[in-house]
Amino acid sequence: MRHIISILIENESGALSRVSGLFSARGYNIESLTVAPTEDPTLSRMTLVTRGNDEIIEQITKQLNKLIDVVKLIDLAEAVHLERELMLVKIKTTQESREEVKSMVEIFRGKIIDVTPNSYVVEMTGQSSKLDAFVQSFAEGSIIEVVRSGPTGISRGEKGLHL
Amino acid sequence: MELSGGQILVQCLKDEGVEFVFGYPGGSVLHIYDAIFHQDDVKHILVRHEQGATHSADAYARATGKPGVVLVTSGPGATNAVTGIATAYMDSIPMVILSGQVPSPVIGSDAFQEVDTVGITRPCVKHNFLVKDVNQLAETIKKAFYVASTGRPGPVLVDIPKDITDPNIKVPYHYPKKVSMRSYNPVVVGHKGQIKKAVEMLLAARRPIIYSGGGVILGEASRELTELTRLLGYPITNTLMGLGGYPATDKQFVGMLGMHGTYEANMAMHESDVILAVGARFDDRVTGKLDEFCPYAKIIHIDIDPASISKTVRVDIPIVGDVKPVLELMIELIKDNKHIQPKPVLDAWWELINSWRDVKCLEYDRNSPLIKPQYVVEQLYQVTRGDAYITSDVGQHQMYAAQFYPFDKPRRWINSGGLGTMGFGLPAAIGVKLAFPDADVACITGEASIQMCIQELSTALQFNAPVKIVNLNNRYMGMVRQWQEFSYQSRYSQSYMDTIPDFVKLAEAYGHVGILVEKPEDVRGALEEAFKLKDRTVFLDFITDRTENVYPMIEAGKGHHDMKLRVAPGAPADRELS
Ligand SMILES: Cc1cc2nc3c(=O)[nH]c(=O)nc-3n(C[C@H](O)[C@H](O)[C@H](O)COP(=O)(O)OP(=O)(O)OC[C@H]3O[C@@H](n4cnc5c(N)ncnc54)[C@H](O)[C@@H]3O)c2cc1C
Ligand SMILES: Cc1ncc(C[n+]2csc(CCOP(=O)(O)OP(=O)(O)O)c2C)c(N)n1
Ligand SMILES: [Mg+2]
Numbered sequence: 077m078r079h080i081i082s083i084l085i086e087n088e089s090g091a092l093s094r095v096s097g098l099f100s101a102r103g104y105n106i107e108s109l110t111v112a113p114t115e116d117p118t119l120s121r122m123t124l125v126t127r128g129n130d131e132i133i134e135q136i137t138k139q140l141n142k143l144i145d146v147v148k149l150i151d152l153a154e155a156v157h158l159e160r161e162l163m164l165v166k167i168k169t170t171q172e173s174r175e176e177v178k179s180m181v182e183i184f185r186g187k188i189i190d191v192t193p194n195s196y197v198v199e200m201t202g203q204s205s206k207l208d209a210f211v212q213s214f215a216e217g218s219i220i221e222v223v224r225s226g227p228t229g230i231s232r233g234e235k236g237l238h239l
Numbered sequence: 240m241e242l243s244g245g246q247i248l249v250q251c252l253k254d255e256g257v258e259f260v261f262g263y264p265g266g267s268v269l270h271i272y273d274a275i276f277h278q279d280d281v282k283h284i285l286v287r288h289e290q291g292a293t294h295s296a297d298a299y300a301r302a303t304g305k306p307g308v309v310l311v312t313s314g315p316g317a318t319n320a321v322t323g324i325a326t327a328y329m330d331s332i333p334m335v336i337l338s339g340q341v342p343s344p345v346i347g348s349d350a351f352q353e354v355d356t357v358g359i360t361r362p363c364v365k366h367n368f369l370v371k372d373v374n375q376l377a378e379t380i381k382k383a384f385y386v387a388s389t390g391r392p393g394p395v396l397v398d399i400p401k402d403i404t405d406p407n408i409k410v411p412y413h414y415p416k417k418v419s420m421r422s423y424n425p426v427v428v429g430h431k432g433q434i435k436k437a438v439e440m441l442l443a444a445r446r447p448i449i450y451s452g453g454g455v456i457l458g459e460a461s462r463e464l465t466e467l468t469r470l471l472g473y474p475i476t477n478t479l480m481g482l483g484g485y486p487a488t489d490k491q492f493v494g495m496l497g498m499h500g501t502y503e504a505n506m507a508m509h510e511s512d513v514i515l516a517v518g519a520r521f522d523d524r525v526t527g528k529l530d531e532f533c534p535y536a537k538i539i540h541i542d543i544d545p546a547s548i549s550k551t552v553r554v555d556i557p558i559v560g561d562v563k564p565v566l567e568l569m570i571e572l573i574k575d576n577k578h579i580q581p582k583p584v585l586d587a588w589w590e591l592i593n594s595w596r597d598v599k600c601l602e603y604d605r606n607s608p609l610i611k612p613q614y615v616v617e618q619l620y621q622v623t624r625g626d627a628y629i630t631s632d633v634g635q636h637q638m639y640a641a642q643f644y645p646f647d648k649p650r651r652w653i654n655s656g657g658l659g660t661m662g663f664g665l666p667a668a669i670g671v672k673l674a675f676p677d678a679d680v681a682c683i684t685g686e687a688s689i690q691m692c693i694q695e696l697s698t699a700l701q702f703n704a705p706v707k708i709v710n711l712n713n714r715y716m717g718m719v720r721q722w723q724e725f726s727y728q729s730r731y732s733q734s735y736m737d738t739i740p741d742f743v744k745l746a747e748a749y750g751h752v753g754i755l756v757e758k759p760e761d762v763r764g765a766l767e768e769a770f771k772l773k774d775r776t777v778f779l780d781f782i783t784d785r786t787e788n789v790y791p792m793i794e795a796g797k798g799h800h801d802m803k804l805r806v807a808p809g810a811p812a813d814r815e816l817s
Contacts, residue, residue, distance in 0.1 A: 086422055090357060090369070101362050131549070138546035144366040144386060147422040239421065 108226025244404035245274035261292035265312025267339030270404035287694035291666040293323020298667030306333035314352030325363035329657025333392035365393030390425030429560025444513035453480030454518015463566035476504040487645030497525040502600035531798030609784040616643035627679035632664035632688030635717035662691030672704040696749035746778035
């Protein structure tokens with residue numbers, strides 16, 4: 077099963093390599109990993125998407141907790157949560173296709189943030205599946221480049237992951 | 240008080256109560272060595288190879304319970320230390336390694352003797368630090384000792400760029416008495432409800448067994464374990480790392496379990512209905528084939544590290560906590576409980592166990608004209624009255640030591656279990672001897688292993704650490720040869736060396752005493768002579784039966800009940816009891 081693990085970790089150099097090193101050393105898979113400092117600059121927040129059966133996920137969370145730099149973590153898959161991913165897509169355009177692309181962007185609630193005679197750059201956030209759907213709705217060859225942040229997530233309700 | 244980084248480091252070690260630093264100098268640590276020169280509270284033990292430093296410090300920690308301390312230079316000094324760091328890591332040994340690094344401004348430029356020590360060691364340390372500011376040096380050192388010695392212990396490395404120890408930069412010194420880290424909370428108190436449930440399950444068991452490991456030694460809980468075991472009257476087995484956690488000469492002890500464990504210990508595990516696992520981590524050398532592991536048992540597991548629980552074998556009652564207070568509470572609950580299993584039920588279990596004991600799985604040919612390695616270990620036990628510190632290397636000799644030297648006390652048996660590092664034994668013996676100068680310390684080794692850190696004979700002389708080396712010289716990498724005999728139709732590929740040194744001369748060249756022993760009848764006398772030479776290191780070279788194998792053996796992919804036993808004298812072929 078797919079799990080999305082949210083980690084508060086000391087914002088130290090090398091913290092990221094401790095996490096990624098753990099995954100490669102123990103043969104766990106990482107689908108995506110995002111990381112950025114939090115409002116408290118001494119802490120970073122990491123969001124990690126992985127897959128595995130219950131035993132593997134249990135080991136992953138235990139091993140992550142064991143890292144000295146990890147302050148706290150939660151497996152978001154265990155609770156009701158929200159997930160968003162940011163995507164930037166560069167799309168080939170022609171005089172004729174522009175309108176069609178524009179309407180697709182509207183349907184998917186994206187934004188066009190760069191325009192040249194032959195291309196658009198579209199910004200879009202949403203669940204990963206929505207981003208997949210957007211990309212798939214274009215004919216092969218019309219997409220020049222796709223950049224995705226990987227999902228980040230937060231739990232619903234008033235509780236949060238902090239110290 | 241204003242001190243330079245080098246002085247701070249040495250002062251920290253003093254304030255931490257460190258007796259010995261095992262190390263080797265080099266460019267990036269010269270400032271530190273200069274600070275060492277100006278004092279003599281902290282004794283520096285100059286090894287002959289950085290691997291030796293790590294094993295000596297590691298064994299010092301295993302014998303005393305206090306963290307061992309290592310100091311090495313950048314680059315090759317640090318890489319030479321890696322094997323020893325990994326060895327300590329695998330066995331959860333508290334150790335602090337101080338490594339020099341190239342000056343901060345040139346880090347990352349492939350400077351002379353630069354390696355990414357923090358990166359290289361990251362997967363084999365509990366934690367590591369790179370010091371970026373001399374003002375943080377003292378606190379970082381405190382954190383290193385704190386992390387290394389609390390919770391599940393382990394090695395912690397502090398990488399120190401040369402500019403941090405610059406004698407011209409002095410800063411105020413303060414060594415914190417205590418540190419806390421928001422991301423690290425090592426104190427775990429076992430869950431009371433779980434402990435109660437565990438006690439109920441234990442008391443209702445009909446075929447119970449206690450399986451204890453290195454966690455009992457690390458957690459200083461052998462007294463509690465012994466009390467609990469005697470209170471219950473249950474059989475107990477130890478892992479290789481747990482030997483000495485329960486007195487091995489006691490009648491409730493059924494021997495080591497696992498690959499080279501006793502028939503009775505493995506059979507009792509296999510047939511048990513309740514297992515109390517205490518500070519043991521269900522290593523693959525212990526479990527054998529996982530699908531066949533203890534098919535009838537419910538398992539209770541006490542461990543301070545949640546990641547050890549249900550890692551390879553799913554357990555029924557996990558108890559995350561420090562072993563000592565958990566056992567104390569169990570003892571209390573059992574004393575209050577009236578539902579101890581009626582005697583006849585346990586008697587039937589013991590009867591079964593005794594029938595397995597009757598197989599006498601450790602028996603060997605005592606009439607052989609050749610020296611049997613087991614015989615040497617038995618004689619060593621007698622000559623030292625079972626009261627020596629025994630270190631070992633890795634191979635058959637290690638297993639003979641574990642099987643034939645019953646340890647009644649914790650911290651007496653010092654070996655590399657998890658990593659299985661050949662070369663560990665001699666530097667380990669030196670570390671132990673320095674900690675306990677009045678104790679008998681022997682290193683049981685093989686002619687291949689001893690050559691991996693033989694240079695430390697020189698350290699033993701310089702620092703007056705007279706140890707006894709018991710070389711079970713079978714002219715083979717016996718353990719490798721045994722596997723080749725069993726699994727590769729005796730194709731002894733590269734498990735043999737044509738040129739084994741004359742160990743007696745070698746010992747003499749290093750300033751020690753060497754004794755060659757070739758006949759069984761000379762074994763006892765040679766050992767006695769060696770131990771009489773209290774202040775000399777003695778290298779005893781026992782020429783042993785080169786065909787001897789370690790039995791019992793659970794071969795790869797087999798279950799506990801599927802042990803290979805020694806061919807009974809006169810029997811046509813190997814018996815496989817099941
Ligand atoms: C050639 C060779 C052959 C071997 N054959 C065998 C064999 O036949 N049988 C065998 O048993 N081993 C054998 N080994 C050793 C084996 O590889 C493992 O090292 C060993 O089995 C592990 O022992 P352990 O389970 O006690 O764990 P250890 O490695 O000692 O781990 C200790 C456990 O206790 C926990 N712990 C630490 N402190 C505390 C505390 N305060 N409170 C609670 N828990 C704590 C830790 O978290 C950890 O889970 C062999 C090794 C070699 C090299
Ligand atoms: C550093 C290292 N290299 C290789 C091995 C693999 N290995 C395990 S036992 C062994 C042979 C040991 O031979 P010896 O020291 O003579 O002991 P014996 O088994 O003969 O008693 C080897 C090569 C190891 N454990 N450690
Ligand atoms: Mg040998």
